[in-house]
Amino acid sequence: xxxxxxxxxxxxxxxxxxxxxxxxxxxxxxxxxxxxxxxxxxxxxxxxxxxxxxxxxxxxxxxxxxxxxxxxxxxxxxxxxxxxxxxxxxxxxxxxxxxxxxxxxxxxxxxxxxxxxxxxxxxxxxxxxxxxxxxxxxxxxxxxxxxxxxxxxxxxxxxxxxxxxxxxxxxxxxxxxxxxx
Numbered sequence: 001x002x003x004x005x006x007x008x009x010x011x012x013x014x015x016x017x018x019x020x021x022x023x024x025x026x027x028x029x030x031x032x033x034x035x036x037x038x039x040x041x042x043x044x045x046x047x048x049x050x051x052x053x054x055x056x057x058x059x060x061x062x063x064x065x066x067x068x069x070x071x072x073x074x075x076x077x078x079x080x081x082x083x084x085x086x087x088x089x090x091x092x093x094x095x096x097x098x099x100x101x102x103x104x105x106x107x108x109x110x111x112x113x114x115x116x117x118x119x120x121x122x123x124x125x126x127x128x129x130x131x132x133x134x135x136x137x138x139x140x141x142x143x144x145x146x147x148x149x150x151x152x153x154x155x156x157x158x159x160x161x162x163x164x165x166x167x168x169x170x171x172x173x174x175x176x177x178x179x180x181x
Contacts, residue, residue, distance in 0.1 A: 002028070005071040012062055022062070026055055029072060032145070033079050039140045040083040042129075050086055054079050073154040076147075080137055080155060087133075127177035128170075134158075135170040142167050 003011070003024055011021035033054060038047040057078055065074060128136055134156075141147040141155065142163075149160045156163065 009062075009065070009067065009071065022059060025058070025062075025071070029075055030055070032072070033075060036076060036079055036140065036145060037083055039125075039128075039144060040080070040137070041086060042125075046086065050079075050082055054082050057082070069154045070151065073151050076141070076145075076155045077157075084133065084137075123178070123181065124174070127174045130177060131170050131173055135166050135173070138163055138166040139170040139174075 008021050008025050008028070011017040012025070014021075030051065034047060034051050037050045037054070038044065041047055041050060054075070058075055061078070065071070069077075128139060131139060137156065138152065141152050142149075147155070149163050152158075152163050153160050158166075
């Protein structure tokens with residue numbers, strides 16, 4: 001039986017069913033969160049570690065969740081922020097610009113035994129890595145997660161109009177990337 005987010009949150013609020021409810025939340029959202037994170041950080045091991053960190057953060061913060069947003073958009077916001085923080089730390093730790101981190105991720109993807117896409121999928125992923133950070137996040141949420149602009153607005157704290165523009169620019173840059181091949 002699949003519980004609604006409202007039911008899960010009610011169970012989480014009850015001390016006796018809190019752990020059970022959280023396990024159900026993890027089960028419901030773990031795969032979606034993993035793929036969102038994986039597309040942003042590329043590496044499977046990094047994504048696995050981040051997903052664990054994200055769910056720890058969700059556990060610690062869920063009691064204070066005000067329900068003025070949807071549960072999944074709130075969790076996506078946490079996941080997105082964690083990914084951005086991770087990539088920025090990676091950039092600083094390696095003392096290289098973010099574009100070089102993206103080039104490194106692109107190379108890593110080519111040799112990743114867990115990447116099961118064809119050459120076109122690989123090229124799409126490499127094209128996405130050339131996008132500015134915000135456009136990349138918007139593209140992932142719209143293209144892969146099929147998230148509505150209104151939900152993206154909750155996740156990213158940006159207006160729907162700005163998100164539509166970011167997605168349009170991202171698509172145009174990806175098209176240009178493929179024209180240049």
